[in-house]
Structure formats: C-alpha cells, structure tokens
Amino acid sequence: MNDMTPVTTTLKDWETDQEVRWCPGCGDYAILKAVQRTLPQLGADPANTVFISGIGCSSRFPYYMESYGFHTIHGRAPAVATGVKLANPDLDVWLVTGDGDGLSIGGNHMMHVLRRNVNMQIMLFNNEIYGLTKGQYSPTSRPGTTSPSTPAGSVEAPASPCAFALGSGARFVARGYDVSKDLPEVLKAAHAHKGAAFIEIFQNCIVYNKDVFDDFTQKKTAPETQIWLTDGEPMLFAKGTKGLALDTGTLTLKVVDVVDGDWQGAGVMTHNAKSKTLAHMLIEMPFGPFPMALGVIYDNPAPVYEDMVHARNAKDAAGKSTDFAALLRKGQTWTVSGTAQDPI
Amino acid sequence: MASQTASTAAPDTPSGQTEAVVVRFAGDSGDGMQLTGGQFTLSTALAGNDLATFPDFPAEIRAPQGTLFGVSAFQINFGSTAIETAGDAPDVLVAMNPAALKVNLAALKPGGLIIADTGEFTARNLDKAKYDHNPLDGDELAKWDVLAFDISALTLEAVKPFGLGNKEALRCKNMWTLGLALWMFDRSREPIHDWLKQKFRKAPDLAEANIAALDAGHAYGETAEISGPLKQYHVAPVESDPGLYRTITGAESISLGLVAGAQLAELPLFFGGYPITPASAILHHLANLKEFGVTTFQAEDEIAAICAAIGASYAGQLGITSSSGPGIALKGEAMGLAVMTELPLVIVNSQRGGPSTGLPTKTEQSDLYQAVYGRNGDAPLPVIAARSPADAFECAIEACRLAVHYMTPVMLLTDGYIANAAEPWKVPDPTGFAHFPAKFLSEKNATDVDGNDTLLPFARDEKGARPWIKPGTPGLMHRIGGIEKAQGTGHIDYSPANHQAMTDARKDKIEGIASDIPDQDVCMGNTSGKLAVVGWGSTFGPIHQAVRRARKKGIDVSHIHVRHIWPLPKNMGELLAGFDNVLIPEMNAGQFKTVLRDQFLIDAQSLTKTSGQPFAIAEIEAAIAAYFDDVDGNEGGQVDVNDTQLPSPEKAQS
Numbered sequence: 001m002n003d004m005t006p007v008t009t010t011l012k013d014w015e016t017d018q019e020v021r022w023c024p025g026c027g028d029y030a031i032l033k034a035v036q037r038t039l040p041q042l043g044a045d046p047a048n049t050v051f052i053s054g055i056g057c058s059s060r061f062p063y064y065m066e067s068y069g070f071h072t073i074h075g076r077a078p079a080v081a082t083g084v085k086l087a088n089p090d091l092d093v094w095l096v097t098g099d100g101d102g103l104s105i106g107g108n109h110m111m112h113v114l115r116r117n118v119n120m121q122i123m124l125f126n127n128e129i130y131g132l133t134k135g136q137y138s139p140t141s142r143p144g145t146t147s148p149s150t151p152a153g154s155v156e157a158p159a160s161p162c163a164f165a166l167g168s169g170a171r172f173v174a175r176g177y178d179v180s181k182d183l184p185e186v187l188k189a190a191h192a193h194k195g196a197a198f199i200e201i202f203q204n205c206i207v208y209n210k211d212v213f214d215d216f217t218q219k220k221t222a223p224e225t226q227i228w229l230t231d232g233e234p235m236l237f238a239k240g241t242k243g244l245a246l247d248t249g250t251l252t253l254k255v256v257d258v259v260d261g262d263w264q265g266a267g268v269m270t271h272n273a274k275s276k277t278l279a280h281m282l283i284e285m286p287f288g289p290f291p292m293a294l295g296v297i298y299d300n301p302a303p304v305y306e307d308m309v310h311a312r313n314a315k316d317a318a319g320k321s322t323d324f325a326a327l328l329r330k331g332q333t334w335t336v337s338g339t340a341q342d343p344i
Numbered sequence: 345m346a347s348q349t350a351s352t353a354a355p356d357t358p359s360g361q362t363e364a365v366v367v368r369f370a371g372d373s374g375d376g377m378q379l380t381g382g383q384f385t386l387s388t389a390l391a392g393n394d395l396a397t398f399p400d401f402p403a404e405i406r407a408p409q410g411t412l413f414g415v416s417a418f419q420i421n422f423g424s425t426a427i428e429t430a431g432d433a434p435d436v437l438v439a440m441n442p443a444a445l446k447v448n449l450a451a452l453k454p455g456g457l458i459i460a461d462t463g464e465f466t467a468r469n470l471d472k473a474k475y476d477h478n479p480l481d482g483d484e485l486a487k488w489d490v491l492a493f494d495i496s497a498l499t500l501e502a503v504k505p506f507g508l509g510n511k512e513a514l515r516c517k518n519m520w521t522l523g524l525a526l527w528m529f530d531r532s533r534e535p536i537h538d539w540l541k542q543k544f545r546k547a548p549d550l551a552e553a554n555i556a557a558l559d560a561g562h563a564y565g566e567t568a569e570i571s572g573p574l575k576q577y578h579v580a581p582v583e584s585d586p587g588l589y590r591t592i593t594g595a596e597s598i599s600l601g602l603v604a605g606a607q608l609a610e611l612p613l614f615f616g617g618y619p620i621t622p623a624s625a626i627l628h629h630l631a632n633l634k635e636f637g638v639t640t641f642q643a644e645d646e647i648a649a650i651c652a653a654i655g656a657s658y659a660g661q662l663g664i665t666s667s668s669g670p671g672i673a674l675k676g677e678a679m680g681l682a683v684m685t686e687l688p689l690v691i692v693n694s695q696r697g698g699p700s701t702g703l704p705t706k707t708e709q710s711d712l713y714q715a716v717y718g719r720n721g722d723a724p725l726p727v728i729a730a731r732s733p734a735d736a737f738e739c740a741i742e743a744c745r746l747a748v749h750y751m752t753p754v755m756l757l758t759d760g761y762i763a764n765a766a767e768p769w770k771v772p773d774p775t776g777f778a779h780f781p782a783k784f785l786s787e788k789n790a791t792d793v794d795g796n797d798t799l800l801p802f803a804r805d806e807k808g809a810r811p812w813i814k815p816g817t818p819g820l821m822h823r824i825g826g827i828e829k830a831q832g833t834g835h836i837d838y839s840p841a842n843h844q845a846m847t848d849a850r851k852d853k854i855e856g857i858a859s860d861i862p863d864q865d866v867c868m869g870n871t872s873g874k875l876a877v878v879g880w881g882s883t884f885g886p887i888h889q890a891v892r893r894a895r896k897k898g899i900d901v902s903h904i905h906v907r908h909i910w911p912l913p914k915n916m917g918e919l920l921a922g923f924d925n926v927l928i929p930e931m932n933a934g935q936f937k938t939v940l941r942d943q944f945l946i947d948a949q950s951l952t953k954t955s956g957q958p959f960a961i962a963e964i965e966a967a968i969a970a971y972f973d974d975v976d977g978n979e980g981g982q983v984d985v986n987d988t989q990l991p992s993p994e995k996a997q998s
Contacts, residue, residue: 018835018836046821047816047817047818047819047820048815048816050815052655055826062823062825063823063825063836065823066821067821068815068816068821068822068823069821069822069823069824069825070655070658070823070824070825071823071824071825071826071827072651072654072681072825072826073651073677073678073680073681073826076647076648076651076678078648079643079644079648079649079651079652079655080651080654080655080658081655082641082643082648082652082655083614083616083641083651083652083653083654083655083656083657083658083659083663084655084656084658084659084815085655086614086639086641086652086655087612087614087639087655087656087658087659087660087661088659088660088814088815090816091659091815091816108645108648109644109647109648111644112643112644112648309639309641313634313639314634316632316634316635317634317635320634320635321635322635322636324603324607324636324774325773325774325775327633327636328771328772328774329588329590329771330590331590331591332386332390332535332590332591333588333589333590334389334392334588334589334590335587335588335589336392336584336585336586336587336588336589337586
C-alpha cells in the first residue's frame with residue numbers, strides 16, 4: 001500500500017467502458033467486482049492506481065479497471081511493476097497474474113519481486129488450468145488432471161502458490177476465493193501491508209476446470225471445510241466446534257474438537273500472523289483431513305525495496321558534484337594547444 | 345599508418361624517430377597484462393600520442409597458469425599520426441612466459457623485437473606451452489631480435505628491501521616490464537607512480553615495492569650493459585585539435601553518453617541490467633553516477649532487466665537496458681512490447697562472437713540481423729552503431745534523443761572491441777549540446793463528437809509519435825498493452841483494417857526518422873567512383889587506414905561509414921548508386937550487405953571475418969586492391985594476410 005490522501009469514489013467510478021470478455025460464469029467477474037468494491041473503501045485514487053498484468057485470462061483485468069493499466073507480456077509483469085515502483089514509488093500498484101503466468105513462465109520474476117519486497121499487491125488467480133490457451137494442465141493442476149496435453153492425466157506434483165511465496169521470502173501471504181464475501185477484507189489487509197503482499201485467489205474456470213474448488217467453496221459445507229484466520233484469534237472452524245492445535249510429538253498441526261467453546265481447554269492455538277513456521281504449517285495442511293486455510297496467513301512487514309534503493313541512491317549521491325562537464329573531465333587529462341602538449 | 349611507418353623503426357636504428365609503434369604485452373592471465381597495458385596507455389596518452397588499444401583476454405577468469413589458452417594480451421598502437429586501429433602486427437612483443445611467446449609469435453612483424461622473461465622459461469612451463477625445447481635457444485627466432493633476460497630474478501632483486509614473500513614479490517614483474525617499456529618509448533613514470541600510490545594507499549609497502557620494480561625496469565633500460573637491440577624509441581606527439589583530452593573506453597563513453605542523453609531529455613535515467621560479458625562494464629559505470637539522477641537495477645535475468653526498464657519508461661523515466669548477443673535474444677519479446685506500446689527505451693548491445701555463448705570475450709558484428717529484424721511481427725525500431733570508443737558518446741545521446749522524440753525503443757550497437765578499447769577523446773563542452781526535453785501529456789488531447797474533452801493515448805503528432813502519459817496524472821487514466829490496439833483510443837482492436845493501419849503507422853514513424861538524421865557523408869575520398877568501401881561499427885579504424893593507404897597508392901576508393909543502420913539516411917541509395925562497386929567489410933557473414941542489397945537493389949559485395957579478432961588493415965587493403973588491376977605498384981591485389989593477422993590462441997596451438 002501507499003500513504004495517500006483518501007479519494008471518494010464509488011464502484012462505478014472503477015468500471016471502464018470496455019466490454020468484459022471473460023466466459024459467462026467465470027470466477028474472474030466476481031474478483032473484478034470485489035476489487036471494484038474494495039478500492040472505494042480504501043479511498044484509492046484512480047489516477048494514482050496502476051494495474052499491471054502478464055498474459056492469460058486473469059491478465060485482461062487491467063482493461064476493465066478505470067485506472068492506469070499495463071497489460072504486459074507472459075510472466076513478466078513483476079519485472080515491469082518493479083521498474084514502475086522504482087521510477088515512481090508513490091504509485092499504488094496491483095499486480096494481476098495467474099497460476100501459469102505467475103508460477104510457470106514467470107516463476108522466476110515472482111520469486112524475485114517477493115524476495116526484494118517491492119511494495120505492491122499481487123493477486124494470483126489460481127484456477128489450476130491454462131484457460132486462454134484452451135485447457136492444458138498448469139503447474140498447480142492436481143495429478144491426474146486430464147487435459148488436451150495430458151489426455152491420460154497429468155503425473156506432475158503441483159506447485160503450491162503460497163508455499164512458493166513464503167519460500168521466496170514473501171512477508172505477506174493470504175488466501176481467498178472468487179465468490180467469497182470476505183475477499184474484500186483480504187484485499188484490504190494486503191493493501192494495508194507495506195511491501196509485497198501475495199494473495200492466492202482460487203478462481204473457478206467454468207469451461208476447462210469447472211468446480212475444482214467445490215470441496216471447500218460450497219456454501220453448505222464451507223463451515224466444515226474452511227478456516228478463516230485472524231491474527232491473535234483462536235484458530236477455530238466448524239462454527240467453533242473444531243480448532244487447530246499443535247501436535248508436539250510430530251510438530252504438525254492437528255484438528256481437535258472444541259466442547260462448549262472451551263478452545264483453551266482443547267489446546268487450540270491462537271493465530272500468530274508473524275510466525276513463518278505456523279504459516280508453513282497452515283499452508284501445507286493436507287486438505288480433507290484439514291480445512292482450507294483462508295484469510296491472512298502471514299503478515300510480517302520488512303523494509304521495502306524501493307525505499308531502500310532510493311535511500312541508498314541518496315546516500316551515494318550526497319555531497320557529490322552534479323556538474324556534468326566536470327564529470328566528463330574526470331580522470332587524467334591533457335591539453336593540446338596547437339601541437340605543443342602539456343600533460344596536466 | 346601503423347605498420348607501414350613502423351618499419352622505419354627498425355630496432356637497429358639508434359634512438360629512431362618513428363611515427364607509430366605497435367607493442368603487445370602478453371603473459372599469463374594472472375600476470376597483470378591488462379593492468380600493464382592500461383597504464384602504458386595512460387602514459388602514452390599523456391605523452392601526447394594518438395593511440396588505439398586492443399585488450400585480448402581469455403574467457404576464464406583464472407585459466408590454468410602457463411597454458412596456451414590462459415594467455416592474456418594487450419596491444420597498443422601509438423604514434424604521431426592519427427591512429428585508428430590497434431595495429432596489425434606488433435613491432436615489439438613482451439612475452440612473460442613460453443605460452444605467451446608461442447601464441448603471439450606469428451603476429452610479430454619480421455625484424456620485430458621480442459622481450460622474454462627467461463625466468464619463466466622453465467621445463468615445466470615449456471611443457472605446458474607444448475614446446476619440446478626452449479625456443480630461446482637455437483636459431484628459430486632468428487628473424488626477430490630477441491632480448492631474453494631473467495625478469496623474474498631482476499624483479500625479486502629490486503623488491504628485496506620490502507621483505508615481500510616470493511609470490512607477492514613476483515607479482516611486481518609486470519611493473520618491472522612496464523618500467524622497461526616506459527624507458528623504451530620515452531614515457532614519464534610519474535603518472536604510474538601516482539597511480540600505484542593511490543591503488544595501494546592501504547598498503548604503502550606494496551606501493552613502494554611496485555614503484556621500485558617499475559624504476560628498476562626503467563633503470564635497466566637506461567644502464568643495460570647490453571649493446572643488443574634494446575634501443576630507445578622516440579614517438580613524437582601527434583598533431584591534434586587543440587583542447588582538453590582524456591582516454592576513454594567504449595563502456596565509459598556509452599555510460600557518459602547515456603547520462604548526457606537523459607540530462608538533455610531532462611529525465612531521470614533508469615538502467616536495468618544483468619551481468620554479461622562484455623556489457624557489464626556499463627552497469628558498473630552507471631552504478632557510480634547516482635548523483636546524476638541515475639537508478640541502476642541488477643535484475644534477476646535479461647528479460648527482467650528490459651521489462652523493468654520498460655516499466656520505468658512507462659512511469660516517466662528514461663528506461664535503458666544493455667546486454668550482449670545472447671541476452672539481447674532473451675529481450676526480444678520485451679522489445680516488441682516497447683514497440684507495440686510505443687514507449688521510449690534504449691537497448692545497448694555490446695556484440696560478441698556468436699551464436700549461443702559463442703566467444704564471450706571476443707569481438708564480432710554478428711547481431712545486425714538481430715537488431716534490425718530480430719523480433720516477432722513487424723516490429724521496426726531505429727538501430728545506431730558506434731564506430732569507436734569516442735564516437736559511442738555521441739551515439740548514446742542520439743539513441744536517447746530518438747527514443748524520447750519518437751516514443752520508440754532504439755538499439756545502440758557496439759561491440760567487445762569498442763567496449764574494452766581505449767582511445768584519446770577530446771572532452772566535449774556539454775553546454776553546447778542541444779536539449780530535447782521530454783514532454784508529458786497533462787490534459788486530454790482530443791474532443792469527441794459531442795464536444796467533450798477526451799483522451800487519445802494513441803493520437804499521433806506530426807512525427808507519428810504518440811503522447812507520453814505518466815501514471816499518476818489526474819484525469820488521464822488509460823490502458824496500454826501488447827495486444828493490438830485501436831488507432832487513437834488504444835482500446836483492444838483486432839479488426840483487419842485497424843491492424844493494417846497500426847502496422848503502417850509504426851513503420852512510417854520509424855522510417856520518418858530518415859528525415860531527422862544527417863545525410864550520409866563520405867569520410868574519405870570522392871562521393872562517386874569505382875569503389876566505395878562501406879562499413880559500420882568498429883571496423884572504422886582498419887577500413888579508414890586501408891582506404892588511406894590505397895589512396896596514397898593512387899587508387900580512387902572512398903570510405904563510407906554508416907552510423908544510422910536503421911532507418912538508413914535518406915541519401916544513402918543515391919550515394920551508393922554513384923559507385924561502380926560497393927565493398928562491405930564486416931565481422932560477420934555478410935549481414936549489412938544483405939540490408940543494403942535489399943534496400944537499394946545493388947550488387948554489394950562482402951568481405952567477412954569471424955575469427956573473433958578485428959580486421960587487419962592489410963586484409964581490407966588486399967580486398968580493395970582486387971578491384972584495381974591497372975594501378976602502378978599493385979601486384980594484382982593478392983596479399984597473404986595471415987602473416988600479419990592477429991593470431992588466435994587456437995591457431996598458434998595447431
């Protein structure tokens with residue numbers, strides 16, 4: 001996020017006159033609305049906001065936001081955004097990417113933008129498939145995914161976006177999903193974080209990977225299958241009847257039953273968003289035996305890259321002459337007058 | 345004129361007054377030959393000689409000691425006439441070990457002088473150099489003058505008072521040798537003394553030891569009790585334009601030119617780079633110029649380096665990136681993005697031998713196709729080529745000007761030779777430079793059918809350039825991207841007529857630059873005639889000298905050297921049509937030839953060289969001569985150039 005004077009806008013102010021070209025029923029519509037709903041609440045200024053994307057369905061996002069936008073090339077949005085932030089740290093930059101764009105062709109740039117801690121919000125739409133190219137399996141596809149390029153099912157182990165982010169040194173890792181009513185809260189927390197804020201957003205590709213997240217996004221089963229994390233609050237789900245506790249024997253998390261709200265008695269831990277160890281455990285919990293960890297998993301700010309660069313530049317430049325003519329004359333010079341030469 | 349006149353400096357001429365001399369320092373890559381050469385260059389420049397240098401070093405940082413492929417050499421050509429090349433064949437070869445002798449011997453001019461350190465001609469080192477005998481014994485070096493003495497022992501003796509370890513003491517050998525060279529060519533030791541004191545300011549002992557070695561080498565020359573070939577050479581100062589001079593390498597001059605360009609555009613400079621030989625030096629230079637509004641960014645890869653530069657340009661700075669052939673290939677897609685989004689960007693390509701990793705430390709001009717044609721789609725961009733280290737300064741400014749004026753990426757071609765070579769440079773007065781301030785759009789630039797103000801991010805000015813709009817500007821929110829966009833509005837638009845119109849608009853914009861650059865001149869000779877030798881880039885020196893020599897023989901040949909490779913100057917076709925023949929020497933398989941044939945339907949002929957070494961003057965001279973059978977003193981133009989070419993280590997080994 002950036003320090004800024006709040007500007008009053010409405011959701012409508014963030015809509016462009018461009019026809020939205022995602023497939024009917026695509027999860028991207030819900031995410032677009034969530035972002036357009038969130039920005040007025042943040043007091044964001046469209047003139048100071050820049051959406052930067054790579055290539056893929058998700059990366060069409062900037063065309064639909066009435067702000068500045070740059071639809072770049074496949075995988076390279078983090079690098080372009082880094083240049084933008086170094087040139088003008090005051091801009092409020094949102095990066096939009098997908099599982100293919102951000103973790104496959106652009107995995108390298110994703111690692112480095114997180115490691116450097118460039119101040120921006122990174123929304124990775126994870127639909128576990130290549131949608132724009134008509135349905136090939138992606139680096140986050142589950143083993144056995146059948147697709148045009150894997151007619152008998154894929155065999156690769158999937159990448160975990162949040163684990164990748166954490167391993168790359170991200171200081172903010174959160175999760176949400178397209179139709180979640182809580183997505184704006186996650187976006188707000190990301191915006192409040194100074195530094196690179198990584199948000200994995202599960203997104204339903206209605207054409208090529210339909211309902212692949214139904215196991216935890218169905219309204220009916222959501223309480224049992226989702227755990228929403230809040231820093232300092234007990235890690236409870238299933239309407240408070242279950243919680244996460246530490247199994248000290250195996251150093252892993254375990255699900256415990258909570259009777260009559262006595263979570264302390266059940267050994268349920270409170271969430272500590274500054275604990276990287278806990279973040280790893282929450283991200284790596286196998287879904288099924290465990291619920292899906294959602295919300296702000298890790299939030300532990302560190303110095304921001306572009307601030308450090310500019311401070312270093314200022315320090316380097318301090319007290320040095322800015323006389324360009326003098327720079328050209330630097331080093332050992334000699335004067336030629338006619339043909340006589342006097343080394344000086 | 346180097347090797348022609350240098351023959352008057354036959355070593356048996358006592359204290360001969362000579363016009364130009366070529367000296368090659370060769371040793372192990374750990375012997376400090378580049379350092380020795382660099383300091384000799386400095387003292388030569390201070391003595392008022394014109395000069396050109398050619399550092400030739402292995403790709404390995406520390407190749408195994410004493411081996412043939414570990415030989416590092418530094419050649420300097422200096423004299424009292426204008427010097428444009430590092431010289432063909434050395435007059436003097438300083439060989440610090442058997443491998444250095446073996447690799448460089450073929451290049452040495454007959455009658456030239458060999459200075460060899462006998463202390464290194466041990467059985468072990470001879471073996472490593474694949475000698476089965478000591479070449480210093482016997483008469484195999486008879487066609488040269490040989491001065492062989494134990495430089496190692498003399499150095500150890502000179503630095504004895506400083507109590508250095510044997511290894512450290514031997515490191516002073518290069519300074520001893522430099523001292524001898526300074527004496528031979530009547531150079532002042534003072535600048536080297538000052539430099540050593542500065543370099544070793546934290547270790548005064550080492551400074552003193554090196555100075556002692558330098559002085560001992562100098563004294564050896566002065567008092568040598570040998571009456572052999574060791575004689576002093578006087579090379580008179582060159583007549584130059586009056587003014588202030590310094591030596592400059594291509595990497596320095598490009599860096600300074602880019603800073604000048606950004607200042608003239610009144611923009612902060614953003615440089616995105618990734619380490620690669622031989623382009624890294626530009627990143628290093630710029631990293632030390634923060635006080636001029638420079639931000640440098642060492643990216644995670646070549647693609648990120650150019651993308652960050654594009655991001656910076658989008659945000660309103662002058663984005664610049666730099667690399668060498670393989671890295672430029674990686675940047676290709678991003679260049680297309682800059683073409684498509686019409687953002688200013690400068691891409692510096694310090695070419696090296698290719699393809700693939702190729703010859704990282706050797707020079708070539710083989711990225712011309714890549715520069716002019718190397719992107720997907722119809723993606724024209726201006727290409728400028730620097731001819732010399734000093735010329736690179738002006739070229740860098742010109743690249744910035746075109747980028748900002750035309751909202752386009754611009755490629756600046758240089759090469760490994762220009763990047764590393766040094767030459768005297770008349771320091772320009774920047775107050776005389778024309779500014780080309782960047783303009784940013786601050787309000788809507790059009791009116792719609794209802795009379796409302798509206799924004800057209802892809803409206804074009806009279807030059808065909810679109811407005812530069814910085815994010816953060818109130819009221820001008822818009823979207824850009826790599827997808828084809830509608831004329832004017834910039835909205836996504838795949839329609840056939842629109843793509844045709846936008847392709848044409850991008851092409852017309854770049855081609856229009858031909859009217860904004862100087863007409864092509866003829867830098868030597870007549871503007872029409874039997875033969876034009878057309879060059880670009882770092883072949884300037886050998887072509888110019890070859891044409892000069894040919895003209896002295898009475899041959900009517902002209903030299904045309906092209907800076908603006910794309911678009912070509914608008915008089916280019918007419919100029920070339922005035923010549924019966926067009927010969928294009930280039931360090932590739934004939935790339936510029938293809939461009940000229942395509943553009944002007946002329947029967948341009950190639951003289952190609954891809955050995956990793958610059959052209960020898962004699963090679964070009966021979967090619968010129970082949971066009972003229974009727975010239976007195978010309979024996980049909982057949983010159984065996986191999987004897988005077990700079991050798992490659994591979995050749996010497998075979």
